[in-house]
Amino acid sequence: MGARARRLAAWVFGAASLLGCVAADAAALAGAPAPFDKGGVKIALVNYLSTGDFFQAYEAGAQRQARALGVDLRIYEGRQDASEQREQILQAINLGVAAIIVNHGLPESLKDVVQRALDKGVRVVAFDVDLNHPKVPQIEQSDADLATLLLDQAVKDNGEAFSAGYVYVAGFAPLDRRDAVWREFKRTHPSVREVARWGTVDNPIAQSVANQAAAAYRAHPDVRVVFAPYDEFARGANLAAGEAGRSAKLRIYSADISTDDIQTMRSPGSAWVATAATNPAVVGAVSVRAAALLVAGQDPGHRIVVKPTLITRDDLLKADIKTIGDLAAKVPAFRASNAATAAWIPAAD
Numbered sequence: 001m002g003a004r005a006r007r008l009a010a011w012v013f014g015a016a017s018l019l020g021c022v023a024a025d026a027a028a029l030a031g032a033p034a035p036f037d038k039g040g041v042k043i044a045l046v047n048y049l050s051t052g053d054f055f056q057a058y059e060a061g062a063q064r065q066a067r068a069l070g071v072d073l074r075i076y077e078g079r080q081d082a083s084e085q086r087e088q089i090l091q092a093i094n095l096g097v098a099a100i101i102v103n104h105g106l107p108e109s110l111k112d113v114v115q116r117a118l119d120k121g122v123r124v125v126a127f128d129v130d131l132n133h134p135k136v137p138q139i140e141q142s143d144a145d146l147a148t149l150l151l152d153q154a155v156k157d158n159g160e161a162f163s164a165g166y167v168y169v170a171g172f173a174p175l176d177r178r179d180a181v182w183r184e185f186k187r188t189h190p191s192v193r194e195v196a197r198w199g200t201v202d203n204p205i206a207q208s209v210a211n212q213a214a215a216a217y218r219a220h221p222d223v224r225v226v227f228a229p230y231d232e233f234a235r236g237a238n239l240a241a242g243e244a245g246r247s248a249k250l251r252i253y254s255a256d257i258s259t260d261d262i263q264t265m266r267s268p269g270s271a272w273v274a275t276a277a278t279n280p281a282v283v284g285a286v287s288v289r290a291a292a293l294l295v296a297g298q299d300p301g302h303r304i305v306v307k308p309t310l311i312t313r314d315d316l317l318k319a320d321i322k323t324i325g326d327l328a329a330k331v332p333a334f335r336a337s338n339a340a341t342a343a344w345i346p347a348a349d
């Protein structure tokens with residue numbers, strides 16, 4: 001084959017694989033309502049946060065559900081940059097997506113671009129960012145239940161009176177909802193004293209939180225319980241406890257779970273004794289299904305909840321759970337959710 005023919009073949013192959021990629025990712029789904037019966041449906045997942053196990057697993061679950069639906073899922077990485085997230089929403093609208101999943105973010109900076117999407121007929125669903133719009137279904141993990149499970153366990157393990165450290169950053173919807181439960185808990189448990197508070201989402205989050213925790217532990221040697229309801233916070237609090245030789249004197253209660261988190265909780269002498277969590281991959285799949293239902297003209301409901309489960313260090317050790325896969329094998333809620341389902345939507349593989 002001559003050079004010209006080779007160039008032409010490469011061009012044809014490149015164009016075909018590009019088309020093939022779109023066609024493969026956005027294939028027709030037999031028996032599904034329009035537009036899924038024809039294929040070619042594009043959905044955007046626009047993230048505010050992407051780093052850390054939770055968000056990686058969330059994205060993986062969203063991708064699996066999109067593949068099962070024949071949807072071409074365009075993922076925009078989140079860099080905790082509100083103006084970049086706005087720009088990405090505008091790019092997604094221009095790309096002609098049928099729906100946008102907004103994953104976290106700052107409501108004030110999103111409202112007008114979300115309205116622009118809705119005005120152009122693009123469907124929108126929100127995970128863990130309160131967009132407060134009647135046309136935008138809100139997906140969450142029931143953060144009130146999640147925090148209540150943890151604080152009930154903290155009382156069970158430590159009694160009604162203890163000095164606590166609290167890890168919190170305001171402005172993130174799930175953390176704010178968990179914080180509302182913590183504030184009410186302190187009101188109803190006057191012998192629980194919050195003696196130290198810290199928190200940051202500066203990357204790398206766990207290490208930044210560990211640096212703050214080390215100072216908090218030095219200043220407040222009476223801290224017995226740490227309420228750190230985000231796994232990156234718990235990793236930091238646990239790391240600092242280990243480095244300060246305080247693991248045996250502290251108990252850490254957190255949210256979220258991943259295979260790495262399970263290993264940290266199981267490690268000898270770990271202070272991280274309980275977490276309340278969903279499977280983030282399941283939440284990602286629910287988000288795509290909710291968007292797909294809207295695109296098909298069906299109603300996923302306005303408030304879509306994936307319920308969390310309490311998992312203690314003892315549970316992990318006794319049941320010999322070492323990975324998220326082990327957890328899914330033992331706890332049905334970690335395999336799938338019946339939120340935002342329909343007979344025509346295939347299960348994510």
Ligand code: SR1
Pocket residue numbers: 054128141172174175201229230231255256
């Ligand atoms: C900074 S917000 C972190 C939380 O978002 C998700 O809801 C996860 O549960 C995580 O804890």
